[in-house]
Amino acid sequence: MSAAGGTRAVVVDDSRFMRTLITKLLEEGGVDVVADASDGEAAVEVVAEHAPDVVTMDIEMPRKNGIEAVEEIMARCPTPVLMLSAHADENADITFEALDRGAVDFVTKPGGEVTSEMPRVKRELVDKVRSAAAVDLNARGRSVTRTPTAQASAPAGTAGTRRPGPLPEGGTVIIGASTGGPNVVEEVVAALPREADLRILVVQHMPEGFTGRFAKRLDSRCGYEVREARDGERVGPGQVRVAPGGSHLFVDDDRADRLRLRLRGGDRLHGVKPAIDHTMTSAAEVVRGPLTTVLLTGMGRDGVDGMGAVKRAGGSTIAQDERTSAIFGMPKRAIEAGHTDEVLPAHGIAEGILNTLRN
Missing domain, CATH: 3.40.50.2300 (Response regulator)
Known part of the structure; x- marks a missing residue:
């Protein structure tokens, strides 16, 4: 007991x-x-x-x-x-x-x-x-609650902010999530226009054997080509890769507008594999051009150090807000560490990503 x-x-x-x-x-x-x-x-x-x-x-x-x-x-x-x-x-x-x-x-x-x-x-x-x-079982319902008046009056840099403009031309986006994340990841990726030509990496804490199916779900629900990441492959504009369960995903090169990915075994980090920190930190070291990282709902601190590395490298960082997070753990710790540029609700994250790349 x-x-x-x-x-x-x-x-x-x-x-x-x-x-x-x-x-x-x-x-x-x-x-x-x-x-x-x-x-x-x-x-x-x-x-x-x-x-x-x-x-x-x-x-x-x-x-x-x-x-x-x-x-x-x-x-x-x-x-x-x-x-x-x-x-x-x-x-x-x-x-x-x-x-x-x-x-x-x-x-x-x-x-x-x-x-x-x-x-x-x-x-x-x-x-x-x-x-x-x-x-928080009410978080999913809040993630689809949009209040136009509140959005119009929200100060810059807060949840609900919208800065319409032309689509950005390329850029790299890394999305990290844990408990409560799959549905939010789907919402965010589906809302990113294919015309933006983004290179997107998704690190969702998920057991081996399930990330491949998760990638297929994403592929059927967005305009991007989504696959489970493979060791040594290069990822270009318009492509999304999902970190496989049981392997850490690293970015080790950015050449000719294509990222080269590496899968590694080794110990779990923060008790998980894949670890968001490894992907974000490696990307901060090698990615050329605009880089935006997003930390979504989840327990623990995975992604906090990675967000800090991206911010120090001049990239942009976004955290999901408490109101729409099933568990406000990872985002909260990143915010408290001063590693986030913006804190946005689930339904505002895709537009937030586009804004960082426009700017």
């Missing part, structure tokens, strides 16, 4: 063994599992009864699957839900659908065997649960 004031969780899975394993891992990490459920229908009732801080949700279950349960929980008793997903293309698609329906994040489901990886699996699961429990 966790101490008073600790995170309270409900575990949902149709496998008794998996419920027992997840409960054990969470409680060893200081999370109080107050109840469990074996299917989605029971999950809705248990969540309504116990009012936990967070729910871990399996996807495939009898009576009511995980996606249906998420939708009903959000309608009846809104609670942060963390999806537990297996490594498979079909599970990746279903997991992203769960995020669309209201789930706040996902983590790879632990395997049943006890291996040397179990301490890392436990740490990742516990960190994800605590991060999910801290999510």
Whole structure:
């Protein structure tokens, strides 16, 4: 049991063994599992009864699957839900659908065997649960709330500012995000006009096996060519590359208007891989021409040092504001460190990017 004031969780899975394993891992990490459920229908009732801080949700279950349960929980008793997903293309698609329906994040489901990886699996699961429990469920609704009057009266450099003008001609944009980020990343990239000829790198904290599907989703929802990054490739105007889960993404050259990318293994940084800091810091050293970095919602401090490096190199830096951030962790720390030029709501970030490149 966790101490008073600790995170309270409900575990949902149709496998008794998996419920027992997840409960054990969470409680060893200081999370109080107050109840469990074996299917989605029971999950809705248990969540309504116990009012936990967070729910871990399996996807495939009898009576009511995980996606249906998420939708009903959000309608009846809104609670942060963390999806537990297996490594498979079909599970990746279903997991992203769960995020669309209201789930706040996902983590790879632990395997049943006890291996040397179990301490890392436990740490990742516990960190994800605590991060999910801290999510502001109202942030997504606020991100699409636009008030023309407020935008018109907002002082320069604040959320809502708009400085219309011709499209910039090229430039490099790096977007970093963690918990609550996939939907915001999609919103921002989809709002960037293809005619701006930007080179865009996205570093979204996400497990290996899911970033490829995330890239395909982005590709279908914007005018840019979006792919998962490959080691040694060059990226030019009109292209977006997503850092693969399980690898750090570096920029090691900028020649003939094309960035050369490198993928590296090595240790996790800030407990994550890919790390936003590595991509931003390497870009600050080699990118020629306008460079803008954006730090979106997420727990922790990844991206803070990278934003500082870009700012010192003369680039522009934007942080998502508290009101539209699911978790105002990474952006807040960058702001407090003095590494951000602008703080903008999710729906104003694309225009903010264009403004920095115009200027």
